[in-house]
Amino acid sequence: MALVYFPFRSKAYGHCWRAFSSLCSPSPFVGTGIGNGEECIRSQIDIIVSRIREGSSDDEVFKSLVHDEACNAIPMSQNLVDVLLHRFKDDWKSALGLFRWAESRLGYEHAPEAYDMMVDILGKLKQVDKMRALMEEMRQGNLVRLSTIAKAMRRLAGAGEWEDAVRVFDDLGNFELEKNTESMNLLLDTLCKERKVEQARAIFLELKSHISPNTHTFNIFIHGWCKANRVDEAEWTIQEMKGHGCRPCVISYSTIIQSYCRQSNFRKVYELLDDMQAQGCAPNVVTYTTIMCSLTKVEQFEEALQIAERMRSVGCKPDTLFYNALIHTLGRAGQLREAVRVFEVEMPKTGVPPNTSTYNSMIAMFCHHSQEQKALNLLREIENSTFCKPDIQTYYPVLKSCFKTGKIDSLSNFLDDMVNKHHLSLDVSAYTLLIHGLCRANKCEWGYNLFEEMVGKAITPRYKTCALLLDEIKQKNMHDSAERIEVFMKQMKTSE
Secondary structure, three states: OOOOOOOOOOOOOOOOOOOOOOOOOOOOOOOOOOOOOOHHHHHHHHHHHHOOOOOOOHHHHHHHHHOOHHHHOOOOOHHHHHHHHHHOOOOHHHHHHHHHHHHHOOOOOOOHHHHHHHHHHHHHOOOHHHHHHHHHHHHHOOOOOHHHHHHHHHHHHHOOOHHHHHHHHHHHHHHOOOOOHHHHHHHHHHHHHOOOHHHHHHHHHHHOOOOOOOHHHHHHHHHHHHHOOOHHHHHHHHHHHHHOOOOOOHHHHHHHHHHHHHOOOHHHHHHHHHHHHHOOOOOOHHHHHHHHHHHHHOOOHHHHHHHHHHHHHOOOOOOHHHHHHHHHHHHHOOOHHHHHHHHHHHHHHHOOOOOHHHHHHHHHHHHHOOOHHHHHHHHHHHHOOOOOOOOHHHHHHHHHHHHHHOOOOHHHHHHHHHHHHOOOOOOHHHHHHHHHHHHHOOOHHHHHHHHHHHHHOOOOOOHHHHHHHHHHHHHOOOHHHHHHHHHHHHHHHHHO
16 A cells, blocks of 8 residues: 655635524533633633624634734633633634634743644534644644544544545654554544445555554454444454454444344344353443343333343443433333332442433433423432533423423523523524424414524524424414525525
8 A cells, every 4th residue: 555645735714604692602611621710711711702703714813812902911821722712613713713813922832732622623624724734833843643643534534535534644754653553543443433444444454564453453443344334244353353362352242232233133132242251251331231222222121121130130330321221211111110219229329420311311201201390300400410410402301391281481491591501502403392392382483583593503494394484474474584484495495
């Protein structure tokens, strides 16, 4: 295989637009480790964000910040940059403008992590040329790390440029990085995750004579073959591993088991479970949870619960994800009392804490069985929890219950909590649920307002949603609104 030099090219800054929503904008502090006590940093970020105009290019963002006296009085820190880049992770122009402004500040230098984050943002949003240009800057400053290479290869492959991902690997020497098992595995993993497993296989055959594979190498291929729905190749890889002196591990077997679960081929699943035990490779909690979830999906609840008992009987320690799956299975099987016992008694007894998904499963179960008050009690509990917080999924069953019980007026309170208290952004599924429910509840005016909000936030409504809303709007003789929806639907048809 001939691997060639990968040229980085720089192009002028482009132009795009960005839509903010003052109502549903997520908090910049979510997942960043900034607590309520850091009001000073929060205020600084609010100042910076307020200077960024909607629709600004990255160069305009840079200029507006660099000439702003209040922004330039703010002390620059890596923590501040991390929060800002996280805030604008889906808006590359604002992110890049902020990045350039920060590096222009006297006495401040970006940490490698900030460069990596910027590379990832540009790559994720398909700004490949700008990503390449930034990596060339990093190369000149000796800032490129293997983590940078991993992000670049993943984003290039995701953009359909897998050959360029290979060239990045070939160019490792120019970044003063080594071609070894770790870097080879990164390339193979990138290709396999983009369903280029045959290309990854060809590259591996070229490289294996001078780069030794390890167990992770073969697990990458097992995952790749399974993702391509070629499970026979994955099973053959188990034998190939042994031929290279690498012992298959629980990940090797569990990946294949997961693939057979997707096919509902439980005969093969049980065969592999027995094979694992014969090889002295005990299934772990992930293995059992995968099987239990798959059995539940095809409504084989009794067998799913037997898997849970099998896991307990061999002394495999449960975790939060296992309990989430078990509660879901019990709820689907109509065993509410047992689900509550697991949540309130067994989990605390085993020292396994619930997470947001645990609460979501319990709330959904209660709502499904028309026990709305119990669902609301758990909702208030998670809202006041110190170790987990509600997400958008937490509220779906509660919102559905409002429509089911006719308590439409309660929607406003829940939406206010979601957006303003917990800083959750409504996604297309949430808007769809609300608009459909409001139309059926003869509240299409409110539904139309949500439609306008969606469009303003660049969230494309589903065609079915537009059609339903249009019918309701016409019945209310809201001619201007109907015309607006019709124009939007024509644009959707044209862009298909």
